[in-house]
Amino acid sequence: MRRSIATVSLSGPLADKLTAIGAAGFDGVEIFENDLVAAPMSPEEVRARAADLGLAIDLYQPFRDFEAVPPAPLARALRRAEHRFAVMERLGATRLLVCSNVSPAAIDDDALAAEQLRLLAERAAQHGVEIAYEALAWGRHVDDHLHAWRIVRMADHPNLGVCLDSFHILSRDADPYAIEAIPAEKIFFLQLADAPRLPMDVLHWSRHYRCFPGQGDFDVAGLVAHVLRTGYDGPLSLEVFNDIFRQAAAMRTARDAMRSLIHLEEQTAERLGDVPEEAPARAALTLPPAPVVPTGFAFTELAAPGARPLGGLLTALGFTRTGTHASKPVELWEQGEARVLLNTGSAESGDGPALGAIGLESPDPAASVKRAEALLSPVLPRVRAPGDAPLDAVAAPDGTELFFCRTAHPDHPSWTGDFDRNRRDPAEPPGEITHIDHVALTQPWHHFDEASLFYRAVLGLRPHESLELPDPYGLLRSRAFSTEDGRMRVALNVAYVGAHDHAPDVAWQHVALASRDIAATIGRLRTAGTDPLPIPDNYYDDLEARHDLGAERHRTLRELGLLYDRDEHGEFLHFYTLTMGRVFVEIVQRFGGYRGYGAVNAPIRLAAQHSRPLPRLG
């Protein structure tokens, strides 16, 4: 499909928007009128600039409050239209978006609307312009796409068709199935936006919270599948109004937008199914290489210029230093299936230790990288010595390096082979840690949607519910992404509103390790003279009020300093280490299929962490 985007979706002056849209590989653009009006470039210059960038001007928009009005406003609106047609001729644009009338002066009379739209289409035809009529979800009398289609059919003019917009349709919970009844040649345009489900008026929601498909809660792919079944072969065009994207860097947003469309085409193909009657629609779609879903964590790498304190912590937790990299200042620490790399050669950052990289187990590392590359993720250059195993890596949106590994499989060189193995002391008491449970990354507050899409689209992870966590210095949003079987989980945390001098983004990251006996692990830590993050006594008073676990169990939790949670599947115990630089470690033990992350206890952790010096993002 041709891919297009409305200029209103991006920040900056029109010239910069066009550059970013062209650089991201779009085929066309919708020119948002306000962007043109404020631009120092003439319509002819915009036309030439778009052509230079390989961009067709697919739509000029919006034209408002036209149809179903008395004669005097109609005359004024037609005069206004003539001016727009003149601009469009200079611009080389041939399709004009006409939104359903929102004015209180509009008359509830479909025949009148059809008659006047027919008149507009007739005038438009004289300028070589076609009219795409769109039902706004908050239109005065026309707020439904099928209603708009009935009016278009009644008007019956070759230069008049409908514009379908996924936000206007899905925000009203309208069933998109009936779209299939509209002839393809009468679908003049298809605008796409997603949105998180928010409990608010649809106009306010639309103006501030739209996002790119795959970033919200709508089934945009399902809608596109219905549209493609009609035989529609026009562009898939993104149109997003979002307070945060309006402020973001245009090049970055445009790349995010393109990633969304690539993923959307793939999702649409899944919705179409593999039957012969869907073949024409499927053929219109361009598909990236299939996702290669990780099967678990291979390692986490901590950038720690002075490795000693982190090494001490790992030792106290029962880890053993099992290897040293043959050519790099990197130590391998292991316990059970949990592997931690300490990179002591990384550049000193003002913040101290940080989680710099994550190793993901992949059934096919090279295919994982191909997938990431096709979805516009930066592939990292391989810096390795001859003889080292290949390590394929891409950068996540927050800069974390993701390595695709195949540990200890005969069909692929294992990264562990690059380490000189230390002799293990057989008398050494084995720790209780079994594997990495999850990794939590804090994102800059304005990159949440981009990061969400990355983990869904690039890695094929499943998003979980978005949670609010009250931090002493603001609400945080937290959302987990996991494989279907839960073996690989990532939690993303962001501040709800923007940073400022008093409250910049806080940049904690953490690795959560699973223990098969958390009481033994916290005992081991204490015996080694290392204190976990202290939990206030008030927490245990509150826990007793909320849950009746029996006096002895309450006493044990309090004495050990463990946190408790439960869900309908089971129970959860956990504790945290003190933060070093940006990083801390969480130890968790799951009982009976508990699926969460102890979010109810996050405010206790955050309050305790804020009593210590804070690391900052960036």
Place this chain on the structure above:
Amino acid sequence: MRRSIATVSLSGPLADKLTAIGAAGFDGVEIFENDLVAAPMSPEEVRARAADLGLAIDLYQPFRDFEAVPPAPLARALRRAEHRFAVMERLGATRLLVCSNVSPAAIDDDALAAEQLRLLAERAAQHGVEIAYEALAWGRHVDDHLHAWRIVRMADHPNLGVCLDSFHILSRDADPYAIEAIPAEKIFFLQLADAPRLPMDVLHWSRHYRCFPGQGDFDVAGLVAHVLRTGYDGPLSLEVFNDIFRQAAAMRTARDAMRSLIHLEEQTAERLGDVPEEAPARAALTLPPAPVVPTGFAFTELAAPGARPLGGLLTALGFTRTGTHASKPVELWEQGEARVLLNTGSAESGDGPALGAIGLESPDPAASVKRAEALLSPVLPRVRAPGDAPLDAVAAPDGTELFFCRTAHPDHPSWTGDFDRNRRDPAEPPGEITHIDHVALTQPWHHFDEASLFYRAVLGLRPHESLELPDPYGLLRSRAFSTEDGRMRVALNVAYVGAHDHAPDVAWQHVALASRDIAATIGRLRTAGTDPLPIPDNYYDDLEARHDLGAERHRTLRELGLLYDRDEHGEFLHFYTLTMGRVFVEIVQRFGGYRGYGAVNAPIRLAAQHSRPLPRLG
């Protein structure tokens, strides 16, 4: 009245919240349970800390999902309550807030609710605790304060009363008049919050957008007047959930909160009226000195370390340098009633010229300062030479200095007397500028509510509608404040969402000067070789589409480079100078009572300004 605030209204750990609340002069505090649970201080330590700060613990809150449930959940809830009573005894708190049940398990049965609340009150009495029952606006069966009162009356227990909350009442558009039917001794608590009218679900609205009274759209004072008529003499207590306040500095928020309550008591006194039967209610209120509303602008002061470019601009606009300060490096420039001070002695800032101070005409400058001081505004030290006129000044929230002046009145020394007057050249052509029309100040994005309240409460200005202005790099919010007669107007602009590396707050400020012949003024500027901010040709094409002003008038506007707007009262012409540092000048001409500020054209200005290097806030 006693003044109180809920700890959830402020950022930070509990100890810091208490310190800020004490420092702002509150009498009491509501302890929000989550703040206590996460705190490392024991309840006894919190009690002692509050006592040291002179703060009573007026309420412990919230206790949720208690009433109208089957026996098993009731038993669990009573167990939970006993734990809370124990904590309250340690804390020395005697009132517990019980919110109406929101659980789907709650039964729609007032008699059952009353019976169970009576049981709770009976248990509470054994611990010396009283229960304040509050109807949440989203309660499952009880969402109205009068409904809560009917249940409390039915339960008929001395330890059970209602808690009234202005948000829960006013968000539902409930008439607060009927509050007067509740006996004062049964109103156990009064929580106050304001909110902007936002088109969304009430729970989402309440959780994220509450603000302090005077910052939103609710008639909180009207509600308080009804409560006081009952004879209520408990605390006025603020309870605000606000994403931005959660991130702000607690000391600053607490001061803002106290300013809100001082202003609220004053507004409540106005609502009570001056009749004998209202006297007891009025007597409970503490009133600050009456506001002294400014009557116009005395001057604006531009901090301009190198004055030459700004002097050149003023000359080009028809200003004359009429004086030099006797003891400071400050020049006085005048035209009509417009006066501009150029302060060449101010410290060099990285941003170049800035609007540093505004002189306001006051009928009584000393009283203006007393008013500002009573509303917790920092009074600035007077730095003046012996013989200089007194200049009373306070700092606005963004740091702008506000001087209260009495220019050329025999009853008061005039600040203009401190200037050595230059001889005027009688042959000099007089310019067309008549006076300062308005001043526009950009606030840091997270200080908008505080600034709004400042201009309303301290200066007694009237707030106008809040507008959205699309800047190329994000939506801006703009709100004007003016005297009733419109002679003194200030516009505040802020970014809608927070700053980040790519899009920090932009810090433009401007002075708008009124011209009686704007065509002559722009001609004068051009003749002097100074270009105004260029307006794109596309703007004039769009203007012709939107308005039919006749070909000649359109041609003139385009040739002159003037912007146009109209409202139901009249027309508006304006243009802008190029920005110097953080400052630019707007020239406006109002026709026939036009009341706006040309907001429709602001995006054109912003786009043009963004094509030049940007100044930044702070």
